[in-house]
Amino acid sequence: MSSTRHSDGVLTDQSRQLSLLVNSITDYAIYMLDPTGVIRTWNPGGQRIKGYSAADVVNTHFSRFYLPEEAAAGLPQRNLKVAAEEGRYIGEGWRLRQDGSVFRASIVIDPVWDNGQLVGFAKITRDITELYHAQEQLLQAQRDLLQAQKMEAIGKFTLGLAHDFNNLLTIISNCLDMIGAQVKEQPVSSLLATAQRAGDRGALLTRQLLTFGRGQTLVPESVDLATMLGDCEAMLRRSAGDGITLSIELPPGLPRLSVDKAQLEAAILNLVSNSRDALPRGGDIAITASARQARDPAHSERGLSGHVCITVADNGEGIPVDVQARVFEPFFTTKSVGKGSGLGLSQVFGFTSQSGGFTELESEVGKGTRVRLCFPLEEH
Numbered sequence: 502m503s504s505t506r507h508s509d510g511v512l513t514d515q516s517r518q519l520s521l522l523v524n525s526i527t528d529y530a531i532y533m534l535d536p537t538g539v540i541r542t543w544n545p546g547g548q549r550i551k552g553y554s555a556a557d558v559v560n561t562h563f564s565r566f567y568l569p570e571e572a573a574a575g576l577p578q579r580n581l582k583v584a585a586e587e588g589r590y591i592g593e594g595w596r597l598r599q600d601g602s603v604f605r606a607s608i609v610i611d612p613v614w615d616n617g618q619l620v621g622f623a624k625i626t627r628d629i630t631e632l633y634h635a636q637e638q639l640l641q642a643q644r645d646l647l648q649a650q651k652m653e654a655i656g657k658f659t660l661g662l663a664h665d666f667n668n669l670l671t672i673i674s675n676c677l678d679m680i681g682a683q684v685k686e687q688p689v690s691s692l693l694a695t696a697q698r699a700g701d702r703g704a705l706l707t708r709q710l711l712t713f714g715r716g717q718t719l720v721p722e723s724v725d726l727a728t729m730l731g732d733c734e735a736m737l738r739r740s741a742g743d744g745i746t747l748s749i750e751l752p753p754g755l756p757r758l759s760v761d762k763a764q765l766e767a768a769i770l771n772l773v774s775n776s777r778d779a780l781p782r783g784g785d786i787a788i789t790a791s792a793r794q795a796r797d798p799a800h801s802e803r804g805l806s807g808h809v810c811i812t813v814a815d816n817g818e819g820i821p822v823d824v825q826a827r828v829f830e831p832f833f834t835t836k837s838v839g840k841g842s843g844l845g846l847s848q849v850f851g852f853t854s855q856s857g858g859f860t861e862l863e864s865e866v867g868k869g870t871r872v873r874l875c876f877p878l879e880e881h
């Protein structure tokens with residue numbers, strides 16, 4: 502051992518230097534634990550990061566820094582065990598400060614051996630909260646961008662398809678009309694009527710696809726939301742049905758919107774219908790609105806700007822996370838054949854983005870769903 506090779510003076514000097522070093526480090530909490538996890542030393546970094554002074558923590562168990570549920574689940578002991586058995590524990594997690602706030606910690610635990618005997622642990626903790634949030638934001642921005650690119654690609658594809666089908670349907674419908682004008686005998690005329698009805702349904706479908714692909718001709722007008730919702734309230738209530746409480750609450754003085762009114766009504770009806778389907782045993786649907794500064798997630802470079810946001814929220818079944826990214830795709834439905842065509846949210850998405858706005862979805866299984874349509878304020 503080095504103590505045999507050095508004079509006492511040198512050793513003292515070395516431990517003094519080491520102690521000086523550890524005590525001058527404020528960016529890292531560096532401290533020693535005994536083999537059971539009781540804190541034996543403390544440094545200014547520990548005080549700066551966690552708020553405790555040495556007197557507060559020395560001789561107490563280090564599990565006090567863990568979240569109560571993780572401490573109760575035995576995580577502190579498990580981490581020491583990993584360090585002792587594998588030679589080191591390296592991890593990341595949420596830890597508590599003295600004031601009860603949490604911070605993201607990067608942690609290294611090294612076992613300290615003396616003659617083959619475990620005498621304690623050296624623990625180094627760094628506060629990486631800011632880095633963690635920056636990384637999270639970056640990941641979220643990447644996810645938003647990917648989602649926007651996916652929707653853009655599906656939109657282009659759908660638009661091309663819808664245009665082609667529209668042209669074909671127009672020819673078929675016109676020909677059926679011309680045949681109908683000349684042939685009045687049965688059974689041909691009733692067969693023609695059936696074919697024309699199918700043609701009309703096809704035309705409706707292509708119109709919905711055009712809306713999703715942002716190929717619909719919108720007719721924006723100045724809309725007062727309170728008046729518009731008042732006008733279609735009875736229809737929305739009918740659509741929600743019995744056993745569901747529908748509330749509409751708007752703040753006074755909401756700015757007017759410049760949007761296609763019929764499309765906005767259709768979008769809100771689609772959202773209310775979805776909420777109703779998610780509430781088979783009844784519940785609440787709330788329509789609210791607010792004027793706020795918002796940022797289009799697909800165009801984060803644009804920054805915050807004034808929007809009017811309309812929210813339809815329910816306390817229904819909710820949508821699993823893996824499904825959330827797909828619900829706006831045309832024909833995506835989880836409903837049985839004949840119950841849903843999967844075009845409701847595509848209309849909502851296509852209409853809001855073609856109107857210069859964006860759609861946000863928040864949902865949690867078992868808790869409910871909240872869809873927010875944000876439209877940019879008219880520029881004056």
Ligand SMILES: Nc1ncnc2c1ncn2[C@@H]1O[C@H](COP(=O)(O)OP(=O)(O)OP(=O)(O)O)[C@@H](O)[C@H]1O
Nearest residue numbers: 775776779828834835836841842843844845846870
């Ligand atoms: N409020 C909601 N709660 C739970 N799930 C929802 C909600 N809104 C949408 N979804 C899910 O998203 C899917 C797609 O919704 P979308 O409105 O596009 O189609 P749909 O309702 O299935 O059919 P359509 O609206 O054409 O009749 C739904 O099938 C459902 O799984």
Ligand SMILES: [Mg+2]
Nearest residue numbers: 771775845846
């Ligand atoms: Mg729907």
